Amino acid sequence: MAKSIDVSDLDIYYGDFLAVEGVTIPIAARSVTAFIGPSGCGKSTFLRSLNRMHEVIRGARVEGKVLIDGQDLYADDMDPVNVRRLIGMVFQRPNPFPTMSIAENVLAGQRLNSKRMKKKEADEIVERSLRSAGLWNEVKDRLDRPGSGLSGGQQQRLCIARAIATQPEVLLMDEPCSALDPISTSIIEDLIHELKTDYTIVIVTHNMQQAARVSDTTAFFNLAGVGQPGKLVEHGDTSTMFSNPADPATEAYIQGRFG
16 A cells, blocks of 8 residues: 655745755655654645645645656646645644534545445444554544544544545644643554554654654755754764764754754
């Protein structure tokens, strides 16, 4: 199910403004890649470009290549909706649909794709997805209750269940624990370790300890100054990046001297 991503010379624009410049990075299948760097350096913008989510902003465009197992995600005949089905996303703040039940939240992506399902099939998808998100045992007796009634950590796991219900091949996570308490954060991190056996995971985080705990590969982004484009400074094995980074700016950021 999981697939690798290869990005080559990617520039990301908002209108005439170059937001992220010249990113080249391979992202291995069935692994966790963490993007770190100071605010405003383009981490989340680059993350959203991996499933063309940035295109919801008028005037956004890219130059360069994003390939998933050799398939160009920006090819003229590639439907962005299909790209987002292939590459799911979990956002910074839990965002379950407030008028939907827990079960309906999980199935929302399937419904959006206009996929008709028998009740048995729908029930199987709900249980499989909630089990994969580590939430089934906590909610199995109240699937008809609103998803918004769950705790923050449970809501985020519900959003993860919703994202994986459509069986994507890549899962993008934009600071998924920033709004959560330490216990919920620990649960989400354990879940990330479990999910990488089936998914390629890319996570943006400002928490250096979290990046060190959950990721196999770390990529450091930075920018030269206000109004300048964000750039990928270096990337590599997480243990090496945190113990012996190649660039002085990476070391300074990891050690908390800026950012």
